[in-house]
Amino acid sequence: MSVAVAVVGLGKIGLTLAAQYASRGLSVIGCDINAALVESVNGGHCPVDGEEELEERLANALRDERLTATVDTAAAVATSDVVVVIVPVGLTGEQTPDFTHLDAAIADIAGGLRPGTLVVVETTVPVGTTRNRVGEALMNEDQPPLLAASPERVSSGHIFRDLRSYPKVIGAIDEASWTKAEAFYSAALEAPSLLRVRDPETAEFSKLAEGIYRDVNIALADELARYADAAGIDVIEAIDAANSQPYSHLHQPGVGVGGHCLPVYPYFLPKDSGAKLPLAAREINDGMAAYGVSKLEQALGSLKGATVLVLGLAYRPNVKEASHSSALLITEALRARGATALIHDPLYSDAELAALGLKPVAGLPPEHTDAVIVQAWHDAYDDLDFATFSGCKVVLDGRNALDRARVEAAGMRYLGIGR
Ligand SMILES: NC(=O)c1ccc[n+]([C@@H]2O[C@H](COP(=O)([O-])OP(=O)(O)OC[C@H]3O[C@@H](n4cnc5c(N)ncnc54)[C@H](O)[C@@H]3O)[C@@H](O)[C@H]2O)c1
Structure with a gap:
C-alpha cells in the first residue's frame, strides 16, 4: 500500500511516529509551527534526545526521501491520504483542558483537507473531542470527514519498542473511516494487533x-x-x-x-x-x-x-x-x-x-x-x-x-x- 501521511505536531511523539511510518515505506510529511524544529529535521539533525532508535531511523528516512518537514500544514494535508494529529492538549490555569494547539492545528488541516482523507486524533483528549470539536471543525459543506481516535499510548524513551508491543486501540466514526484506519495502521505499524473499539469516545476514554x-x-x-x-x-x-x-x-x-x-x-x-x-x-x-x-x-x-x-x-x-x-x-x-x-x-x-x-x-x-x-x-x-x-x-x-x-x-x- 502506498500511503502519504501528514503527521501534525513534530514533538517527541510526532517525530518518532513520522520516523516509524517512514521506516515502513510510507511517504511522510511532518508538520509543525516551530520553524527552527522543521529546519533542524530537514537538515538531518534529530531535535529529540534520549529516544532509542530515533536518530538512526530519522537519518534513514531522510536518506530514502521518505520524510520531509514543513510549517505549511494545509499544503501537506492536501497531498496526504491520512493525517495523524499529535499536538498537545494540556491544562489552562483553571485546570480545564486547553485546546489552543489542537484548535489551531485542526484549522490548518481544514485548509487542505480533501474528501477521502482520514484524520486520526492521536493526542489524548477529553471524551467527545474527536467527534464534536474536531469533526465539526472539519465538516466540509455538510460532508463529514473520515475520522478516528487512536490515542497514543507509548512512553518517550522507548517509543518504537512500545509501538511494536502494544495493541493499537482505534475507534472510528463510521465503517469507511475504520476501513481506512485499518489499512493505514496495518501498513504503518508492527503492532501485535489493531484493537477496534466501537467509537472514538471509547478510544478516547480508554x-x-x-x-x-x-x-x-x-x-x-x-x-x-x-x-x-x-x-x-x-x-x-x-x-x-x-x-x-x-x-x-x-x-x-x-x-x-x-x-x-x-x-x-x-x-x-x-x-x-x-x-x-x-x-x-x-x-x-x-x-x-x-x-x-x-x-x-x-x-x-x-x-x-x-x-x-x-x-x-x-x-x-x-x-x-x-x-x-x-x-x-x-x-x-x-x-x-x-x-x-x-x-x-x-x-x-x-x-x-x-x-x-x-x-x-x-x-x-x-x-x-x-x-x-x-x-x-x-x-x-x-x-x-x-x-x-x-x-x-x-x-x-x-x-x-x-x-x-x-x-x-x-x-x-x-x-x-x-x-
Ligand atoms: N510525551 C509522551 O510521553 C506522550 C505519551 C503518549 C501520548 N502523548 C500525547 O502526545 C501529545 C504530544 O506530546 P509530545 O511529547 O510529542 O509533545 P511535545 O511538546 O514534545 O511536541 C508537541 C509539538 O506540537 C507542535 N505544535 C503545537 N501546536 C501546533 C500546531 N498548531 N500545528 C502543528 N504543530 C503544533 C509543537 O511545536 C511541538 O513541536 C501529548 O499531549 C499527549 O496527548 C505523549
Whole structure:
C-alpha cells in the first residue's frame, strides 16, 4: 500500500511516529509551527534526545526521501491520504483542558483537507473531542470527514519498542473511516494487533482510564507508604510480597507524580462526572512533595537556613520533560520552610533551570549541602559518591531508588518513602 501521511505536531511523539511510518515505506510529511524544529529535521539533525532508535531511523528516512518537514500544514494535508494529529492538549490555569494547539492545528488541516482523507486524533483528549470539536471543525459543506481516535499510548524513551508491543486501540466514526484506519495502521505499524473499539469516545476514554488508573494506584501506594512510615514497616517489601499474588498490582510510592499525562488526565473528566477518586488521588500525589520535605525537616530538626540539593528536575529518569515535575513542588515546599533549594539535572542547562525559577547548583559534588532529595534518579547519577558531598547529613530517597547501605556507608542518614 502506498500511503502519504501528514503527521501534525513534530514533538517527541510526532517525530518518532513520522520516523516509524517512514521506516515502513510510507511517504511522510511532518508538520509543525516551530520553524527552527522543521529546519533542524530537514537538515538531518534529530531535535529529540534520549529516544532509542530515533536518530538512526530519522537519518534513514531522510536518506530514502521518505520524510520531509514543513510549517505549511494545509499544503501537506492536501497531498496526504491520512493525517495523524499529535499536538498537545494540556491544562489552562483553571485546570480545564486547553485546546489552543489542537484548535489551531485542526484549522490548518481544514485548509487542505480533501474528501477521502482520514484524520486520526492521536493526542489524548477529553471524551467527545474527536467527534464534536474536531469533526465539526472539519465538516466540509455538510460532508463529514473520515475520522478516528487512536490515542497514543507509548512512553518517550522507548517509543518504537512500545509501538511494536502494544495493541493499537482505534475507534472510528463510521465503517469507511475504520476501513481506512485499518489499512493505514496495518501498513504503518508492527503492532501485535489493531484493537477496534466501537467509537472514538471509547478510544478516547480508554486512554483516560489507563492514565487515571495509574495515578490512583500510585496515590494508594503513597497512602500505604505513609502508614508504613508510621508503623515502622518497609512498604516496598510489603508491596513486593502483596504483588506476588496475581490480583495485586500495587505501584510504587514516591515524592509525587509528574509529566504531561498522569497529572493532567483526571482533569479531562467533566467536572460533573461524579468521579471522586481521580481528584482525591491528585491531591494525595501532589501532597507527597511536602510530605517528603517534612520527613527531611524532622530528620534535620529544622530546615531554616539549610541548603538542600534536589537531584533531577525531569519528572522521570532519563527523559527531558519537566511539566508538572514533583521537583517544582519540592523546591516550593523547601523554600516555604526557610531552606535554600538547589537543583541539578544533567539533561538541563543552567539557563533552562534558571528559566523555571530554580537555582542550579554550581556542579557535583556540591560545595556544601545539608541534605539531598532524590527526585529523579538518572542513569548519569549511578556513579555518584555521596561521601564527596561536604556537609550532607541526610539523603531523602524520594523514588526508593538508592541502596540504603551505600548512603549509610557514606556517613549519612537514609530516608525513604514508606521505609
Ligand atoms: N510525551 C509522551 O510521553 C506522550 C505519551 C503518549 C501520548 N502523548 C500525547 O502526545 C501529545 C504530544 O506530546 P509530545 O511529547 O510529542 O509533545 P511535545 O511538546 O514534545 O511536541 C508537541 C509539538 O506540537 C507542535 N505544535 C503545537 N501546536 C501546533 C500546531 N498548531 N500545528 C502543528 N504543530 C503544533 C509543537 O511545536 C511541538 O513541536 C501529548 O499531549 C499527549 O496527548 C505523549
